[in-house]
Amino acid sequence: MSIDLTFIAQIIVFVTMVMLLWKLLYGPMNDLMEARSRKIAEGLAAAEAGLEARAEAEAEVARQLDDARAKAHEIIASAEKRAAEINEEAVTRARKEAEGIVDAAREEVNAEVQRARQELRQEVASIALLAAEKVIESDLDAAKHGKLIDGIVEKGFGAA
Amino acid sequence: MAEQGHSGGIAEHLQYWTVSFDDSNPFMQLHLDTMLLTLMIATGLVVFAAWLRGRLVEGAPTGVQNFMESLIDFINQTVNDNFPVKNPLIAPLALTIFVFILLCNTLDILPAYLLHHVSALFGLEHFRQVPTNDLNLPVAMALSVFILVLYYEFKLKPVHFCKELLLQPFAALLLDSKNPVVKLLGVLLIPLNLILKLIEELAKPLSLSFRLFGNMFAGEVIFLLIASLLLADQLQDVLSVGGVISEFAGLLVGLGWSLFHLFIGLLQAFIFMILSVVYLSIAHQPAEH
Numbered sequence: 001m002s003i004d005l006t007f008i009a010q011i012i013v014f015v016t017m018v019m020l021l022w023k024l025l026y027g028p029m030n031d032l033m034e035a036r037s038r039k040i041a042e043g044l045a046a047a048e049a050g051l052e053a054r055a056e057a058e059a060e061v062a063r064q065l066d067d068a069r070a071k072a073h074e075i076i077a078s079a080e081k082r083a084a085e086i087n088e089e090a091v092t093r094a095r096k097e098a099e100g101i102v103d104a105a106r107e108e109v110n111a112e113v114q115r116a117r118q119e120l121r122q123e124v125a126s127i128a129l130l131a132a133e134k135v136i137e138s139d140l141d142a143a144k145h146g147k148l149i150d151g152i153v154e155k156g157f158g159a160a
Numbered sequence: 161m162a163e164q165g166h167s168g169g170i171a172e173h174l175q176y177w178t179v180s181f182d183d184s185n186p187f188m189q190l191h192l193d194t195m196l197l198t199l200m201i202a203t204g205l206v207v208f209a210a211w212l213r214g215r216l217v218e219g220a221p222t223g224v225q226n227f228m229e230s231l232i233d234f235i236n237q238t239v240n241d242n243f244p245v246k247n248p249l250i251a252p253l254a255l256t257i258f259v260f261i262l263l264c265n266t267l268d269i270l271p272a273y274l275l276h277h278v279s280a281l282f283g284l285e286h287f288r289q290v291p292t293n294d295l296n297l298p299v300a301m302a303l304s305v306f307i308l309v310l311y312y313e314f315k316l317k318p319v320h321f322c323k324e325l326l327l328q329p330f331a332a333l334l335l336d337s338k339n340p341v342v343k344l345l346g347v348l349l350i351p352l353n354l355i356l357k358l359i360e361e362l363a364k365p366l367s368l369s370f371r372l373f374g375n376m377f378a379g380e381v382i383f384l385l386i387a388s389l390l391l392a393d394q395l396q397d398v399l400s401v402g403g404v405i406s407e408f409a410g411l412l413v414g415l416g417w418s419l420f421h422l423f424i425g426l427l428q429a430f431i432f433m434i435l436s437v438v439y440l441s442i443a444h445q446p447a448e449h
Contacts, residue, residue, distance in 0.1 A: 003296060005181070006191040010198065010300035017202045017260060022252035025209035029225075029232050030251070032216055 125153050170384045173276060175286035176294065193279075193287045194294040201263050201291070231255070238434060242441040250440055253308075257301065258433040264292040265376060265425025269418045272383040292376045292428075298369035305436045306365035312443035320447035325357045326350050368435055372428050379421045386414050 128149050129142065182188035212224060221229050232255065239251045268290045279287035291297050313321040327350070337343055390410030392398045398407050 002186055003299060004187050004189045004191070006189075006194050006294065006296035007300050009190065009195055010297045011304055013195075013198050013202055014256075014260070014301050014304055017205065018253050018256045020206045021209055021256045021259075022249075024206060024213055025228070026232065026252040026255050028213050028216060029228060030236070032218065033229055033232065036218065 121150075121153055125149050128153065170381065170388060173273070173286075173384055174288070174381075176288050177279065177284050177286045191288070191294055191296065193289075194291045194297060197267065197289070197291045198264070198297065201260065205259065205263070231259075235433075239437055242437050243444060244441070244446065245444055247440075247444065249308075250437060253305075253440075254433045254437050257305075257436055258429050261292060261301075261372065261432050262426060262429035264290060264297070265429060266422065267291070268293075268376065268379055268383070268425060269422055272380070272387045272414075290376055290380055292372055293380050295369070295373050298372040298432075299365070301432070302365035302369035305368070305439060306361075309364070309439050309443045312440065316444060317447045326354055328353060328357060364439055368432060368439075372432050375424055375428050379417075379424060382417055383414070383421075386410055386417060390414075 125146070129146065132145075132149070176191040177193040178189050179192055180189040212228060216225060232251075235251055235255045235258065239254055243250060270289055275289040276287050288294060337346070387410070390406050390413060392403055392407060397403050
């Protein structure tokens, strides 16, 4: 249990070992670990940046979707409005046309009725004249009595 | 663990295998057992380092590399927690101290007389199996660390260190006084301060080395005690009830002490490392004023 030359030799062994282990073991491993840590940190940063970019892109997509949706709503609303207008116009036009057709038809009917009434009157007058001829067996002067008969017929059909 | 078949007293087993260059001078001798074992451990470590260096992979580490990376990470963390500045030497130094002392200490769990008997086969009278039981090794390491501490003290803050060496703790207070008598007293106290400070500084490597040496030496003595008190010397001693009980008790106690001593070896290696780091970190602390 004494200090002797072993002490000097142990200092040499120890210092040599520190140097060798530094160069052979600690140095390379520490460099490797630092490089790996750096790589992992970079990877994490890149992943973080990627996530941020994705979030931004998603936000952009959502914003554009909202815009598009709003625009679509606008377009639909204006289209509906236009359609309603067109519809309204069509209905109005159709109603006018229908009214025109009805009016024309009514006029035609009236004219037809008028004509039919005229024909009927003439026919009745001739029948009456014929009948009167037969009844009285006298020659009625068509020119003379026609007027009278027409007046009667007119009176008779006037209410019709 | 303690082992059977021993002879002679404990003191005889605490002798070193020594070669003397000058019989009149006790300093001029070499403990060949300590040298042989430390050189074997050191060579093993260097070979291991060189082997591992060729197998390092950049990606996810496995096996031995993983274990060593965990160890280096632990050392790095210990050093970074204590150091105010970055010094590339400290971590490799701490790693070497920890691994080397741990391996030396772990030799103690070999059976107490094993290497002694193996060496006897080669005609050697004495062989100590744990290099850290040789005071030369702990003192050599502690002194290396201490020299490094002094180097950094003088390199980083020479004025502050000299002032501390000469003026702390008394003189600095007394020299500030306006009273000339007190001032003179302060000057007279400088040698006392120097002595106190030197003792304080020298206590660091001394306690560092003796702590390790004392723990490991006591551990070995207890192993030898267990072996010599409880284990039989010859085969016919075992062939009795008392002999069997004693043998069994010896093995049990030896096993218990082995496990405990293994832990102590780890603890002492860690303490030596952490104290070295702390002493060096104190030397790196910036001067307070």
